[in-house]
Amino acid sequence: MDGCSSNDLGCPQLLDLISKDREWLVQKGEQRSRGSKSEEKKLELRLGPPGEDYGTKLEREGSILSLGYFSNHKDNTYTFGGFTNTGDMKTAENGWIMKNNGSQNQQFSFTEKFQSNNNAEKKVFSSAAAASANPAVVPNSSQKRTAPAPVVGWPPIRSFRKNLVSSSSSKPVPESPNEVPNKVSSEKTAQSCGKGFFVKINMDGVPIGRKVNLKAYDSYEKLSSAVDELFRGLLAAQRDSSAGGIHHKQEGEKLITGLLDGTGEYTLVYDDNEGDRVLVGDVPWHMFVSTVRRLRVLKTSELSTLCLGIRQEKTRLDAASK
């Protein structure tokens, strides 16, 4: 609304830019105006041209529109490829993006390339905007190639696919609330989780368990040494306290080795998605990661007396490989 341009003081600097920008809008004889109340509500949130659509979108997305043509704050000019000389803001509108957090920082660029090619672009917003632009408005991360947060309707991918995509790059969400956690959905979860897959790990004789992030490792050897590091201290502490602290103090912390081949004092086993307890190391690493539910470090001496629920295939595998 044109009327808002005078309302400088109470509004954030963004408002100044919006109202200035709006004066430049070249409409083909169209008088655009909206109810001012709703306008003002939205003004705080958006830099794009007025319209409930943007505001509503924002309310839904909880983010802020920012104009893609704001370049870095160093030269304080607004450049955007393809602007016509009339300063038509329409093309400018195309440059706005949504941010994915609701903070007042704006991501001002779609790509670094815009910013780096200031020469090729026509400078549309001349001194007026530059004058009103407050450096505080410009973000400090303007050089970073920031990925635009999703605008509703863009990119044009069905939610079906978007869920697949997002599940592979962010924390997984169970596919259906009805799913039993042990079942396939957590399997898929384990496989597709990009950030971390934490499983509990308990050691015989150590009352406190730990959690280990299997995504941080890509082999059994690395897991084994991680287990060693996790429990070495705790185990030593346990021995100290149980043995009265006399004999074992001199030993210090003993390394936990031979977890995978049965040569050590302890052996690593896991509970899989079918509830069976299985020796660690039989299957390829990725398969292990997809089926493991929790880890246990058991005393090797006690293994033979335990009933290990090894699956048919694994028994044959052992037989075949020996």
Add this chain to the structure above:
Amino acid sequence: MNYFPEEVLEHVFDFLKSHRDRNAVSLVCKSWYRVERFSRERVFIGNCYAINPDRLIERFPRLRSLTLKGKPHFADFNLVPHDWGGFVYPWIDAMAKRGVNLEELRLKRMVVSDEGLELLSRSFVNFKSLILVSCEGFTTDGLAAIASNCRFLRELDLQENEVEDHRGQWLSCFPDSCTSLVSLNFACLKGEVNLAALERLMARSCNLRSLKLNHAVPLDTLQKILAQAPQLVDLGTGSFVSDPDSETFRRLRTAIQKCASIKSLSGFLEVAPCCLPAIYPICLNLTTLNLSYAQGIHGSELIKLIRHCGKLQRLWILDCIGDKGLGVVASTCKELQELRVFPSDLHGDGHAAVTEEGLVAISAGCPKLHSLLYFCQQMTNAALITVAKNCPNFTRFRLCIINPTIPDPVTMQPLDEGFGAIVQSCKGLRRLSLSGLLTDQVFLYIGMYAEQLEMLSVAFAGDSDKGMLCVLNGCKKLKKLEIMDSPFGNLALLTDVGKYETMRSLWMSSCEVTLGGCKTLAKKMPRLNVEIINEGDQMEATPDDDRQKVEKMYLYRSLVGARRDAPDFVWTL
């Protein structure tokens, strides 16, 4: 035209398979209209609100196969609220009441309820085929009703639907006497299925040609099914994870090798790359390969796989194949006709997976390519011009640059020239989706050259009303136009109002059209339904402020006036 008795006319019309031909024939004269309408068994309705069930049945009493489409296309991208409409129940109800001998129902973007499925299953004794694409509103209970009651069911094909999974025993509901299944696709279901029931069903379905499993079906079950169904032509795997050294995997390899008929492969909803070599033996027969759900396969493994697929005609893949991988596709798949490259990472913090290079390579290597959907990080005018030269046969060209307003990164120019080359070269282009930085110029080209264009999708493009006017004026065959976030306003909307009666629909969201403009249009064109979708309260507060911009407008021609099932937030002007 009384040269032939009607029986002869009817026999001749039998040879007309396409809807367009039959529609044309029915316009010749009254007697042809009458013969045609009594002989038409398959009806296609592109917009379920353009006509109503009663009139449909009235005109085509011999209706056996009905195809209905509901929500506008942009509903796929969450632009249309869930309860907007598109309910199929009234259609099923009307056909049941009027004794239609329905055998096939194909729905796209419609709301289907369990009650509807139940009614469907009980009302049509000869019902054979249910195909649901991008539908929602039903649960596995509805599927159970279909399974239980449709005695001659041949086809149950669920593609990318939102189904509430009650993890019940819907598969077990197929009676033992049901042996007629030819096609079963439940890949989109999220829940567990009764594996034993599935195996038994597969064992007695000797006519099975097409099977697509969901992720809950493990490789072990797949192996057992394949061993008994080597005649399969179309397979969608569920989970493809196993220990390559296991007996299960050995059996799978053996079973797959016997499946000499498989021409179409999809699924891999869960996949361990080390298991992929099991399918190499059938790769050389494949004409269709859909790996677009297979998040677990890296580019290098994809490339290894593609090298085996020399006969591929249709490929759907993720962009992690990379430009290099597309180069391999170009050199291997000389018969390629359709390519879809979907994004595997939307947040831009990964490597740029495919660029214009991949597309150029494909266009150079695959001269038969005519259908493209390509998600990429960047595109250049030069590349598009080259593609246009290499592949003049495009009928569908959909380019989606993830960043929607990015210019040509080399020249920093808009992509007008590139798309201009495409429309100029591809004289048969029927469908086009634009992206990237675009001015009015591209619309000038489209209006000038895209003579066969039927569907155009526009986002973040154009400078002024002139753009939209060029399209409306120039594209004589335009049927569907959908526009989001572009600066087209009332002038564009109102200059040629008669145009919209020649089109199926127009969607405009986040543009410059105002309530007043829409009201004017609605007044001038009574046979158009002009719907405004208001999701906020703004419009409610000031319904008479004609100057306010309309957030979402969807208009379509209709013979039956405003629909009566519109929710509160939809105003039909």
